[in-house]
Amino acid sequence: MYTSAKQLGIKLCRHCKLSMPEEQSHCQRCHMQVHSRIPQSLQKCWAFIIAATVGLFPANLMPITVLSTRGAPQYETIMSGVISLIKDDMVGIAIVVFVASIVVPVMKLVGLVVILLSLQFNLNLNNRQRIVVYRIIDIIGKWSMLDLFVLSIMIAVFERNNLVGVEAGPGATAFGAVVLLTLFAAKSFDTRLIWDKQLE
Amino acid sequence: MVTLANTYPLLSFTFLGIPSSANILRGTVLLLENGYYLVGFSVVLASFIAPILLFSLICYTSLSLSKGWKTPFLATALHFQDDLIHWSMIEVYIVSFLVALVKLVEYADIDLGYGLWCICITLLLSTHLIQRIEPAEYWERYVHIR
Numbered sequence: 001m002y003t004s005a006k007q008l009g010i011k012l013c014r015h016c017k018l019s020m021p022e023e024q025s026h027c028q029r030c031h032m033q034v035h036s037r038i039p040q041s042l043q044k045c046w047a048f049i050i051a052a053t054v055g056l057f058p059a060n061l062m063p064i065t066v067l068s069t070r071g072a073p074q075y076e077t078i079m080s081g082v083i084s085l086i087k088d089d090m091v092g093i094a095i096v097v098f099v100a101s102i103v104v105p106v107m108k109l110v111g112l113v114v115i116l117l118s119l120q121f122n123l124n125l126n127n128r129q130r131i132v133v134y135r136i137i138d139i140i141g142k143w144s145m146l147d148l149f150v151l152s153i154m155i156a157v158f159e160r161n162n163l164v165g166v167e168a169g170p171g172a173t174a175f176g177a178v179v180l181l182t183l184f185a186a187k188s189f190d191t192r193l194i195w196d197k198q199l200e
Numbered sequence: 201m202v203t204l205a206n207t208y209p210l211l212s213f214t215f216l217g218i219p220s221s222a223n224i225l226r227g228t229v230l231l232l233e234n235g236y237y238l239v240g241f242s243v244v245l246a247s248f249i250a251p252i253l254l255f256s257l258i259c260y261t262s263l264s265l266s267k268g269w270k271t272p273f274l275a276t277a278l279h280f281q282d283d284l285i286h287w288s289m290i291e292v293y294i295v296s297f298l299v300a301l302v303k304l305v306e307y308a309d310i311d312l313g314y315g316l317w318c319i320c321i322t323l324l325l326s327t328h329l330i331q332r333i334e335p336a337e338y339w340e341r342y343v344h345i346r
Contacts, residue, residue, distance in 0.1 A: 015279055015282065016278070016335065016336070016339040017335065017336050017339065018339070029339055029342070029343055030275055030278070030279065030339065030342075031275065032279070085303075090302055093298075093299055093302045093303075096295065096299060097299060100295075142246075142286075142289050142292055143292055143295075145242070145243075145246055145289055145292050145296075146292055146295060146296045146299065147296075148239055148242065148243050149243060149246075149247060149292065149293050149296030149297075150296045150299050150300045150303075151227075151231075151239070151243075152227035152228050152231060152239075152240075152243045153227055153296060153297060153300040154227075154300055154303070154304075155227045155230050155231065156226040156227030156230065157227075157300070157304060159226065159227075159230060167234065168231055168234060168236045168239060172236060172239045173236055173238050173239055175239075176238045176239040176242050177238060179242070180238075180242060187286075
């Protein structure tokens with residue numbers, strides 16, 4: 001067994017990593033407010049998760065790009081983009097896009113939900129598993145920005161092209177919102193709650 | 201570490217010559233013009249504002265702390281610096297660039313702009329830099345000069 005700083009009456013400043021007694025409200029070194037744990041961490045995390053989950057539907061069902069060639073505009077969702085890449089024999093790229101745009105956001109949400117539920121209902125996950133899941137979530141988080149970057153590059157490239165035009169679609173906004181919300185969700189979760197659970 | 205940080209920004213003007221004379225900033229400007237504020241803003245933040253701001257801040261704080269100058273807003277700069285590390289996504293940008301490249305091969309011949317090389321160099325340097333940065337060390341020095 002181990003002892004946590006909280007039990008010893010010590011807390012850590014999240015900004016500059018200075019330890020201090022629990023009764024201090026602000027950090028002496030960097031003057032920020034210090035909490036022993038992120039306040040209402042679980043609530044905030046749930047809120048972001050739910051919002052992001054809601055956003056997943058428009059993000060995947062509405063067109064993320066509008067391709068206008070000399071004819072009718074083609075509306076592409078994330079999935080149809082992946083499928084057209086596979087049809088063009090670009091399986092590698094298709095996998096990259098698929099993983100970054102669909103697997104990563106969904107995985108992050110599922111992973112966070114698993115951690116939260118396991119904490120709140122004492123499911124049989126050990127701490128190591130929980131923290132590994134969280135670490136993975138943290139690392140893959142930024143990769144879901146990929147599709148938005150691709151979109152902005154494509155738009156720039158076709159700007160002065162009379163034959164082909166690329167524009168963003170309403171799905172892009174929803175997708176952007178999902179990416180940001182999942183990032184915030186991961187940030188708002190305090191990993192120390194995992195250790196607290198074991199000490200109870 | 202400090203010298204490393206100070207040789208840095210010379211190479212962070214990366215967004216100049218992406219193929220067909222398009223650059224990332226132009227793309228985001230178009231996004232913003234069409235009313236896609238959220239997408240445009242998050243792209244420009246993660247690919248342009250965050251890295252550049254991050255490098256400038258690192259320069260500023262490293263210089264001040266190593267020389268022991270009491271420069272203004274030092275604590276704020278340090279706070280921002282720690283937050284920005286998460287928002288700088290150059291590596292993701294490079295992969296996006298490759299994806300876009302493959303998609304574009306269908307349409308036209310492509311000449312790679314020198315902006316691409318700049319981005320790659322920036323990536324290598326920034327990875328190296330972020331790995332070596334130790335916020336705690338900055339804060340410790342900060343206390344000494346305050």
